[in-house]
Amino acid sequence: MPEQLVYAMEVFLNGLMAGVLYALVALGFVLIYKASGIFNYAQGVMALFAALTLVGVMEGQVPFSHLINAIFGTDIHHFGWHLPAIVGIVVTILVMIGLAWMVQKFVFKHLVGQEPIILFMATIGLAYFLEGVGDIMWGSDIKKLDVGLPQGINTWIDESTFKVFDYGFFIDNLDIFATLIAAILVIGLVIFSQYSKQGRAMRAVADDHQAALSVGINLNFIWVMVWSLAGFVALVAGIMWGTKSGVQFSLSLIALKALPVLMLGGFTSIPGAIVGGLIIGVGEKLFEFAIGPMVGGATENWFAYVLALIFLVFRPQGLFGEKIIERV
Amino acid sequence: MKKRLATMAVAAVMAAGPVMADLVFPSLSYRTGAYAAGGIPFADGYADYFTLLNERDGGIGGVMTKVPECETAYNTEKGVECYESLKDSGGLVYQPLSTGITYQLIPKMTADDIPLHTMGYGRTSAANGKVFSHVFNYPANYWNGASVIVNHLLEQNGGDMKGKKVALVYHNSAFGKEPIRTLEELSAKHGYELSLLPVDHPGQEQKSQWLQIRRDKPDYVIMYGWGVMNQVAIQEAANIRFPMENFIGIWWSGAEHDVMPAGEAANGYKAVTFHAVGDDFPVFDDIRKYVVDKGLAAGAGDQVGKVVYNRGLYAAMLAAEAAKKAQEIHGTAQITPSMMRDGMEALEITEERMAELGMPNFGPSFSVSCENHGGDGLGAITQWDAAAGEWKMISEFGPSDMDVIQPLIIEDSEAFAAESNIEQRCN
Numbered sequence: 001m002p003e004q005l006v007y008a009m010e011v012f013l014n015g016l017m018a019g020v021l022y023a024l025v026a027l028g029f030v031l032i033y034k035a036s037g038i039f040n041y042a043q044g045v046m047a048l049f050a051a052l053t054l055v056g057v058m059e060g061q062v063p064f065s066h067l068i069n070a071i072f073g074t075d076i077h078h079f080g081w082h083l084p085a086i087v088g089i090v091v092t093i094l095v096m097i098g099l100a101w102m103v104q105k106f107v108f109k110h111l112v113g114q115e116p117i118i119l120f121m122a123t124i125g126l127a128y129f130l131e132g133v134g135d136i137m138w139g140s141d142i143k144k145l146d147v148g149l150p151q152g153i154n155t156w157i158d159e160s161t162f163k164v165f166d167y168g169f170f171i172d173n174l175d176i177f178a179t180l181i182a183a184i185l186v187i188g189l190v191i192f193s194q195y196s197k198q199g200r201a202m203r204a205v206a207d208d209h210q211a212a213l214s215v216g217i218n219l220n221f222i223w224v225m226v227w228s229l230a231g232f233v234a235l236v237a238g239i240m241w242g243t244k245s246g247v248q249f250s251l252s253l254i255a256l257k258a259l260p261v262l263m264l265g266g267f268t269s270i271p272g273a274i275v276g277g278l279i280i281g282v283g284e285k286l287f288e289f290a291i292g293p294m295v296g297g298a299t300e301n302w303f304a305y306v307l308a309l310i311f312l313v314f315r316p317q318g319l320f321g322e323k324i325i326e327r328v
Numbered sequence: 329m330k331k332r333l334a335t336m337a338v339a340a341v342m343a344a345g346p347v348m349a350d351l352v353f354p355s356l357s358y359r360t361g362a363y364a365a366g367g368i369p370f371a372d373g374y375a376d377y378f379t380l381l382n383e384r385d386g387g388i389g390g391v392m393t394k395v396p397e398c399e400t401a402y403n404t405e406k407g408v409e410c411y412e413s414l415k416d417s418g419g420l421v422y423q424p425l426s427t428g429i430t431y432q433l434i435p436k437m438t439a440d441d442i443p444l445h446t447m448g449y450g451r452t453s454a455a456n457g458k459v460f461s462h463v464f465n466y467p468a469n470y471w472n473g474a475s476v477i478v479n480h481l482l483e484q485n486g487g488d489m490k491g492k493k494v495a496l497v498y499h500n501s502a503f504g505k506e507p508i509r510t511l512e513e514l515s516a517k518h519g520y521e522l523s524l525l526p527v528d529h530p531g532q533e534q535k536s537q538w539l540q541i542r543r544d545k546p547d548y549v550i551m552y553g554w555g556v557m558n559q560v561a562i563q564e565a566a567n568i569r570f571p572m573e574n575f576i577g578i579w580w581s582g583a584e585h586d587v588m589p590a591g592e593a594a595n596g597y598k599a600v601t602f603h604a605v606g607d608d609f610p611v612f613d614d615i616r617k618y619v620v621d622k623g624l625a626a627g628a629g630d631q632v633g634k635v636v637y638n639r640g641l642y643a644a645m646l647a648a649e650a651a652k653k654a655q656e657i658h659g660t661a662q663i664t665p666s667m668m669r670d671g672m673e674a675l676e677i678t679e680e681r682m683a684e685l686g687m688p689n690f691g692p693s694f695s696v697s698c699e700n701h702g703g704d705g706l707g708a709i710t711q712w713d714a715a716a717g718e719w720k721m722i723s724e725f726g727p728s729d730m731d732v733i734q735p736l737i738i739e740d741s742e743a744f745a746a747e748s749n750i751e752q753r754c755n
């Protein structure tokens with residue numbers, strides 16, 4: 001087999017893996033947009049906030065310690081414990097549920113019936129607020145996140161492909177793990193939204209707020225639930241990306257990677273987020289591999305958007321998005 | 329009654345004596361945002377050194393110093409706003425810690441007659457003082473850094489790099505592209521093969537670049553990165569099992585926060601530097617005694633001795649020494665930004681002076697002149713020891729290849745002079 005084709009196969013597989021990581025971020029956007037029509041600009045910051053909280057809890061960091069020390073002249077920084085990852089994850093999930101409740105109680109409850117652009121602006125404010133709170137609460141230093149996920153080359157794949165192609169493929173163990181998690185997450189979310197009472201209520205709210213209210217669905221509860229789910233997805237994305245780079249404030253920029261995925265997959269489809277992520281991941285990696293060297297490289301960021309725009313020409317609602325028909 | 333009040337007022341003014349205004353060293357810092365991990369230690373080191381001078385020496389030449397901070401968040405527009413808002417404070421020299429902000433400030437500050445110091449960043453060709461009258465980038469610039477790295481590789485290969493493959497992984501920005509021309513010239517001179525691998529901002533996803541490195545198998549990888557790009561690159565290098573001792577970063581890719589997320593896997597990674605690392609210098613005893621223990625440390629006081637803290641401290645020391653030189657030249661303790669520029673242009677840092685300051689061998693000896701605003705361009709190599717959790721110097725400060733670099737500086741700066749109608753000075 002030609003050497004370049006073997007390399008392209010490796011790039012293809014890595015593109016799939018990268019796509020899963022993009023899709024993990026996109027899922028959070030989809031959940032909130034699907035249930036409330038809000039494009040949540042703060043989704044990337046929520047991933048950052050969740051990861052900061054997870055590391056802080058695991059490492060026993062005292063939240064707001066700099067502020068407390070500055071006001072009271074104390075010198076406290078740590079509780080002195082190191083908690084297992086599972087405890088940290090549970091506590092962080094509770095924090096994200098609390099955050100969802102507060103977001104609903106103090107922001108969106110007061111904006112019911114407002115134009116989508118107003119709601120979008122509110123999420124921009126929320127993003128800056130959360131970033132600031134995260135900074136004051138946990139500090140802005142880069143934190144190592146280790147929840148026990150495997151990292152580095154998968155030697156089995158390396159050796160197996162070497163036997164076949166005389167070249168061992170590189171696949172990161174973390175990416176394989178992320179793929180498994182994403183698959184479980186999507187299956188869980190689809191089952192939840194299709195078969196559970198709350199899931200059906202969520203879909204009813206997504207279809208028509210007023211109609212959902214008229215049949216006795218508690219809108220506030222549903223929105224808190226959806227923001228909690230988005231918070232959970234943000235935590236998963238934060239763990240995966242934070243394990244790669246350490247938990248730091250640029251983690252919020254992963255949202256940029258989700259936008260072309262959403263454009264391509266559609267804002268309202270959970271499977272769309274996954275398929276969109278895979279297409280973007282594979283597309284950008286193969287383009288960089290084949291064309292990148294001819295045009296100076298670094299094509300991935302812009303090519304992802306070009307790819308999404310090409311799809312939009314043929315399907316403006318995205319691959320799996322709902323087709324909106326407005327009658328005059 | 330009126331006469332008595334007037335007499336008392338005059339007496340009070342005479343008793344107070346002449347009021348000395350503080351010497352102002354503004355700090356354009358970034359303690360928030362994606363690059364805060366690098367901005368905080370620099371700002372702390374910069375502020376702590378001036379606090380030390382105030383507490384221990386009573387300021388500079390008997391005049392107390394002041395360090396007003398303005399948060400730029402590493403954003404060019406905010407950086408320019410900070411400069412404009414602080415301009416009337418009488419700031420003697422500005423250090424924006426951002427190449428983007430530097431490019432915006434060069435024409436403004438030259439017109440305002442205020443000096444700009446961009447130590448290890450900014451516009452490299454500003455080293456030509458004939459063209460850039462108010463910009464200084466001593467003791468080393470990006471091109472010196474690239475050359476010192478190549479010198480280190482030459483040393484490792486017995487002076488012969490022919491047939492060796494070197495890959496440059498760089499931030500796809502003006503900063504990251506800076507060393508390309510120098511590395512190309514050095515490649516022609518020493519016979520190594522150079523490949524270029526740009527990484528788009530912010531650099532969280534670098535799989536393509538590292539897969540290519542895995543396929544091409546370069547002997548060495550040089551990195552010009554900043555922010556999250558550094559941590560991801562080091563992790564990806566570890567993932568593909570690239571030998572860390574063959575992976576060398578520029579000074580903006582060589583701090584504790586760059587290697588910590590990769591843990592043990594980062595052991596052996598190297599970086600070039602223009603100042604010492606660690607806190608085994610007498611000046612740190614003074615910092616602890618006069619600043620930290622008195623509760624006067626900037627920020628949380630937890631950055632002392634870290635690589636970028638040392639850089640901030642070193643930048644402050646160089647600014648203070650230039651201010652002293654300006655006081656000597658002009659015979660007044662109350663210097664203006666214009667006088668400060670003169671002091672910077674006449675700055676001479678010797679080993680003896682560094683020892684007096686409690687910083688023996690903390691940085692290289694160098695001198696500045698009207699023609700040369702870049703110093704002597706010396707650098708050293710540091711290496712990360714993951715087990716000890718610290719950076720270690722593994723070489724002395726050595727020269728860069730000025731035979732290659734100087735013509736590039738002249739070419740670039742003269743092109744700038746021609747397009748900006750700048751009349752060259754120092755004739």
